Amino acid sequence: MAKRIIAIWLLATVGLYAQNTGEDELGAWYMYFGMNRISERFSIHTEAQFRFYETTDSFNQLLLRTGLNYHINPNAIVTGGYAFIDTDPTFESDEILINNISEHRIFQQFIMTNKVWELLFEHRYRLEQRFITIENENSPFFERNTEHRARYRLQVMLPLTDTFFLNFYDEIFINLQNSIFDQNRLYFAGGVHVTENASLQVGFLKNHFNNRNFDRLQIGFFYNPDLRGIFKKKAKDDG
Template identity: 50%
Template sequence: MIKKLILILVVLLAINTQLNAQETGEDNLGSWAMFFGNARLTERISISPEIQYRTYEVGSNFNQLLIRNGFNWHINEKATATLGYGYISTDGTFEEPNGEENTIEHRLYGQFVVKNSLWKIKSVHRYRFEQRFIDSPTNGNDTQYRVRYLLRLTYPINDDWYVSAYDEIFINLEEPIFGQNRLYGAVGYNWTKNIRSEFGYLKNHFTGRNFDRLQLGVWYSLDFRKAD
């Protein structure tokens, strides 16, 4: 009798887990299309516009649109401080009911980036603080704060190809403390001195949820100091 009850509980738990995964889209491979720009205006100042389009499935089922821009102060060649703003529209559910409204977020952020090299390996440490003004159709208006730390390592295969990996952790300044963790690996190609792209895989972990995402990113840089 006890064995039968345990078996029934295990089956029910498995069914519940499967249904939850279907509702949140965890069983689906999603995608992030990303553009990162950088325009160096002077020796000390640059701007960095960014657009990301994220989907629950590869190329379909909208999840999030992120538009962000930062104003950067280059302390030296290895250290940069940034103040910026982001607009984020998020569909928080995998399913698409009629009349669904997105959550809108206005985000202010400050960050500090340090670059280092060890042998051929280049490292980037990014420390970011975010103040988030969130307007949710279900939970109303809310203001939240969090910090993020990213460590990125890049290894050049030759002048054109390289491999890169990063891990980033998100810590909320309110409950729950753990926000998410992103683990990423990619292959990149330098098309020109100013343009490069990466194709990679991201494991996005939340408490009790994990999402797998393919990423295609393009980086484009301009330097207007030559016109000074």
């Protein structure tokens, strides 16, 4: 009888845990990306992402990223940068244990683009050094880890008109320690060029981990102003 009660309790606990991951919910990522050209060879990358387990509720993650781009030529860019990530890994707010995860990340990146017929291909290679702190609110102690990760993303964009386009990408994340596979992201979206330097994309992301899959609505705003005129004017005024 006691063994049966323990077995039932274990099944209920496992079921509750699985239910609380938010895996069955349609979450949302609200994103901003910017590439601000400051000279012929250099531009500044800016990025902010607000990620939720549900479309407008249950905060999951804040990501802020910036970097300096060096344009080797019109089809190749190398980047070095920094990101801060604040994560709440719990779907339910009334969890007994809540771990708050913060991460400081350094990354190096290479992007290469090419065109085949009307299809615009982009290959993005990224290395990340991740400095992660895990805080348990029921304990005064912190757990700190350093991890390394490699990422490759293949993106294909198809212009439909001068205004509308389709965008697809698949990105794989590879750990450089412990278990090799980290995650894979499959994405499809429709987009519109709002102005010459701004566009909006609305799409769907399938985020696959080793034992979980998350479906995410994505709304992204891209703004790439050319600031070279401002910097030239400032240099002239200073001179």
